[in-house]
Amino acid sequence: MKVLIMGCGRVGAHLASLLETAGHEVTVLDVDPSGFGKLPLTFRGNALLGDGTDGDSLRRAGIEEMDAFIALTECDNINIMAAQIAKSVFNVRKAVCRVYDPTREELYRELGLDTFCPTALMAESVMKRL
Amino acid sequence: MYIVIVGAGNVGYHLAKAVLSKGHEVLLIDTDAAILGRIEDELGSIGLEGDACEANTLEEAGTARADLFVAVTEQDADNLVACQIAKHRFKVPRTVARITDLKNEPLFKKLGVDVTVSSTILILQYIESQTSKPQFLTRLAVLKGSDREIVDVRIPPTSAVVGKKIRDISLPQNSLIILLIRRDERIQLPTSTTALEAGDRVVVVGDRSSEAGLHQALAGS
Numbered sequence: 613m614k615v616l617i618m619g620c621g622r623v624g625a626h627l628a629s630l631l632e633t634a635g636h637e638v639t640v641l642d643v644d645p646s647g648f649g650k651l652p653l654t655f656r657g658n659a660l661l662g663d664g665t666d667g668d669s670l671r672r673a674g675i676e677e678m679d680a681f682i683a684l685t686e687c688d689n690i691n692i693m694a695a696q697i698a699k700s701v702f703n704v705r706k707a708v709c710r711v712y713d714p715t716r717e718e719l720y721r722e723l724g725l726d727t728f729c730p731t732a733l734m735a736e737s738v739m740k741r742l
Numbered sequence: 743m744y745i746v747i748v749g750a751g752n753v754g755y756h757l758a759k760a761v762l763s764k765g766h767e768v769l770l771i772d773t774d775a776a777i778l779g780r781i782e783d784e785l786g787s788i789g790l791e792g793d794a795c796e797a798n799t800l801e802e803a804g805t806a807r808a809d810l811f812v813a814v815t816e817q818d819a820d821n822l823v824a825c826q827i828a829k830h831r832f833k834v835p836r837t838v839a840r841i842t843d844l845k846n847e848p849l850f851k852k853l854g855v856d857v858t859v860s861s862t863i864l865i866l867q868y869i870e871s872q873t874s875k876p877q878f879l880t881r882l883a884v885l886k887g888s889d890r891e892i893v894d895v896r897i898p899p900t901s902a903v904v905g906k907k908i909r910d911i912s913l914p915q916n917s918l919i920i921l922l923i924r925r926d927e928r929i930q931l932p933t934s935t936t937a938l939e940a941g942d943r944v945v946v947v948g949d950r951s952s953e954a955g956l957h958q959a960l961a962g963s
Contacts, residue, residue, distance in 0.1 A: 665818070665819055667845055688823070689822070689823040692822075692823055693818070693823065701849065701852075715797040716796070716797070719797070719831055723826075
């Protein structure tokens, strides 16, 4: 599977590594190259500078050939906008999007985006330990 | 009207001031309490501190009874999300987003924002109007809630329709000539037997997608 990850922070870099180990073809996209240092030395995929809310950047990153797009920047609204572009402009089959704000996450899930909320997941996980 | 404005920068401030002076009820939302404080010193208590992309803030703002929701922060993504939440969660009938990236105009419309405004686009249109030849077609209005528009079309002297009656001209589907402005600025209601002359301007209602066809039909030689 070809996967494009927007946002090369801890989660993005770790996911890129996991996906590559599992045999997938991974491209990471970030507006700041400093995050690329978090990728493992063995990473063979593309690491590109670019803004995932910009259709031209996405096209350069090969969005048209991607099977999945994953939005993992620190900013909820950037993730939401990029995932909607991937889905409605480029018809990417799977567009996953991180949203920290639980109510915003719920709304966009209702609107048909494939969202997940680390805040809610973490709270649940802590609850289970008590 | 009750108007909620998001973003208390220059655009938000001047917009709030202008719509207040026209007698509308205004609420200005921003995350920066200091900026809101300064604006409230001048305009009265119209500010709400908070993130307009959070449902709680919009709840507190009484967004559900807003007639118009306008997001004019400097970030296109923030304006998009605020408008989408206002529209889908609070059922605001009209949403307006400021955009800075030209490409976002068709995108935001596709994603449900009713109107986009952009100083980039306005300035670009001005530059084009100053540098290009007199335009064949001028867009006068886009009809609310449809893909129809009203355009003003100038008939060039080389056009094949010069001297022809309107009934003999084949326009694109759904296009209709509604007004005729003669070269001497006389205005006429056209009938099927009215003949077009070089230099006439016709006002046409039609599909936005038919502009090229319209050009072919009325300017083609």
